Amino acid sequence: MSTLILIDGSSILYRAYYVFPLLINSRGEPTGAIFGFINILNNIIKKYNPSHMAVVFDSSSKNFRHEIFQYYKCNRLPMPNNLRIQVQPLCEIIQAIGLKIITLNGVEADDVIGTLSYNINKSDDFLTLISTNDKDMAQLVTSKVNLINTDSKKILGPDEVKKKYGVSPKLIADLLAITGDSSDNIPGIPKIGKKTAVILLNEIGGIKYIYSNLNKVACLSFRGAKSTILKLQKYREIALLSYKLAKIKTDVLVDLNHKDLVINNPNIIKLKKFFYRYEFKNFFELFIKINNKNKL
Structure with a gap:
């Protein structure tokens, strides 16, 4: 059975920013969120050795939930500027690693992940793992769609969800x-x-x-x-x-299938450029080893 991992990029981004230390490279650029995010990706790839993987981010535009309830997420603070400036280089690094990035206007990352997991779940050849800290994602869990809790590293299947939240x-x-x-x-x-x-x-x-x-x-x-x-x-x-x-939507128009989510070989030239600029030399050497072992 092949393994597909869907990363809740927005959830993991904020966790990386607030949990990992505030790092700054010799150019004076903040790098802590980039380091934390790539570290989480690296650990997931090493542990689960997926054949398919994608990182899904929320769109910056409002979605249908704001249309039906104007106060939806109104308590959220704006993204800190020193996190915002790390997003673009992070996305370029993710793509250089060989992973697909998905963002759709009008819906949230949850809905894209819900739709992808629902569609791909129809195949008996896939186990889908969703990496997130958001409890609402638990509604997507089935025997073939599980959650990876980013904090505890535990896998939540149907039984674990029932035990944790009290309901299926x-x-x-x-x-x-x-x-x-x-x-x-x-x-x-x-x-x-x-x-x-x-x-x-x-x-x-x-x-x-x-x-x-x-x-x-x-x-x-x-x-x-x-x-x-x-x-x-x-x-x-x-x-x-x-x-x-x-309620997470599982019928979003996502013009992708499992073939589009195959992990590609990393772009070694770009990775070297990024990792040396942001002074993550150890990450570059690690991804070289992974590539040489054909794990990506």
Whole structure:
């Protein structure tokens, strides 16, 4: 079985920037985010030896979620300037390594990753691994689509998602619709916490089914069941809106298939130029070794 790895580039970029040290080369250029991102890529390639791989970034333009909720992600601070100036050289390095970069206007990286994993998941020849720290990606998990948690390095399959979040992957968007998601400014239903949400979802079903069967909520054996019905009724529109915001699309028009995501041989000349400029000599020597061993 071939392995496809999809990198949530925007998620990993910020992690690299904030977790790795602030590095500056002899030219005075910030390089910490570039170093951190390439280090993460290197570790993933070495550990999983994928045959196919792509890095997916969010577009700088607004997407359909902003159209239905103007406050979507409004709590996010602008990208720091010393991170912004590292993005273009980082992308050039990623391409020189031999990896495909994908960015689509009107949708988020999550939706592109969701569509690619859904389409390629139809083939029995692929295991798709998604490298991300975003919990909403857990809704994409199946027996053939798993997550790589960038922090813990653990693989999350269906059982691991259920253990971590209390619900199966197919109910993750419903869970976020009820509890909200502060990182994306998804409102959710006020004063209904995760524990209650998990009970509702596991006992009754997804958010739409809950609203079709509110009478069943009163029959559940948890404290405050009746008051929960009132909250559900009061915030119905917000809950359904939150579900639309949290639900990852798997039908985006992406004119790519698995053949387009094959890892190409690295461009040694360009890699040498970049790695020596940004003073990552050890990275260059490492990629030479990988290439010589035909691991890319």
